[in-house]
Amino acid sequence: MVHNFYMPLASALSRSLPDYVLRTSPRCKRVLIKITPLGRVEVVVPRGFDASRVPAILLQRQSWLNAHLAKLKARWAEVPHEHALRPTQIRLQALDRCWQVDYLPGTGRQLRLQMGGERLQLRYPPIAEAEADELISRRLQKWLNEQARQHLLPWLAQTAEELGLAYTKACIRAQKTRWGSCSTGKVINLNRNLLFLPPPLVRYLFVHELSHIRHMNHSSRFWQQVSKYEPDYRRLDAELGQAGRHLPRWVHV
Numbered sequence: 001m002v003h004n005f006y007m008p009l010a011s012a013l014s015r016s017l018p019d020y021v022l023r024t025s026p027r028c029k030r031v032l033i034k035i036t037p038l039g040r041v042e043v044v045v046p047r048g049f050d051a052s053r054v055p056a057i058l059l060q061r062q063s064w065l066n067a068h069l070a071k072l073k074a075r076w077a078e079v080p081h082e083h084a085l086r087p088t089q090i091r092l093q094a095l096d097r098c099w100q101v102d103y104l105p106g107t108g109r110q111l112r113l114q115m116g117g118e119r120l121q122l123r124y125p126p127i128a129e130a131e132a133d134e135l136i137s138r139r140l141q142k143w144l145n146e147q148a149r150q151h152l153l154p155w156l157a158q159t160a161e162e163l164g165l166a167y168t169k170a171c172i173r174a175q176k177t178r179w180g181s182c183s184t185g186k187v188i189n190l191n192r193n194l195l196f197l198p199p200p201l202v203r204y205l206f207v208h209e210l211s212h213i214r215h216m217n218h219s220s221r222f223w224q225q226v227s228k229y230e231p232d233y234r235r236l237d238a239e240l241g242q243a244g245r246h247l248p249r250w251v252h253v
Contacts, residue, residue, distance in 0.1 A: 017058050022051060033061055035068050037252040076249065085133045085250050092195040094202045095151055111135050113143060137253035144251065148172045148192040156190065159206040163229055165213045179205050179240060182212035193251055197243050204236040
């Protein structure tokens with residue numbers, strides 16, 4: 001079991017460090033420091049680790065933390081309308097479509113989303129701003145799921161027909177570390193965030209997972225199967241491995 005709690009930095013020596021989330025994990029063998037897509041510092045420690053040692057460890061890694069947080073904030077600043085927790089624009093490259101998003105305070109208890117053409121309108125209840133941000137992000141994620149089911153599933157079916165590879169079922173997931181997967185039962189899971197990627201990367205992911213229907217591994221035969229349908233798979237695979245860095249912040253809330 002993983003236990004989570006928030007640990008503010010209290011000592012004078014650590015006032016220059018950001019707040020962090022401390023997690024204990026029985027599977028963890030050493031202290032791990034991560035920066036989440038939302039820009040939060042997360043420290044994972046083994047069970048029984050003395051939590052009072054964490055600030056000193058973070059001080060040792062302060063240069064690394066500052067550099068990576070600065071890069072993340074710079075990336076957000078490049079397209080602030082997309083990376084805000086209340087984005088004013090949502091661009092789904094896979095569909096070559098872009099929606100403008102409006103936010104209006106409402107009087108009811110529920111958040112309501114209306115879609116008309118290329119515009120989304122969200123009316124949120126009179127609650128605290130931070131709570132409203134989370135509520136809005138969750139509703140946009142639900143909308144993203146709907147778009148993924150509407151567009152990715154038929155696209156996968158069409159690709160499977162073109163390749164002559166049949167699967168038993170396909171599902172949309174909110175996976176954190178995978179773009180897709182294929183089970184031994186020929187069930188394919190697709191990450192809803194594929195909608196943010198350009199069409200060639202989405203198609204490559206489809207080819208990759210469909211190829212697992214015949215080869216449930218990454219053997220030379222598997223890659224031969226992939227190259228049969230996508231000769232440029234090496235470049236696309238490398239690009240796919242880096243694509244997660246460009247997802248908007250609100251999908252991670």
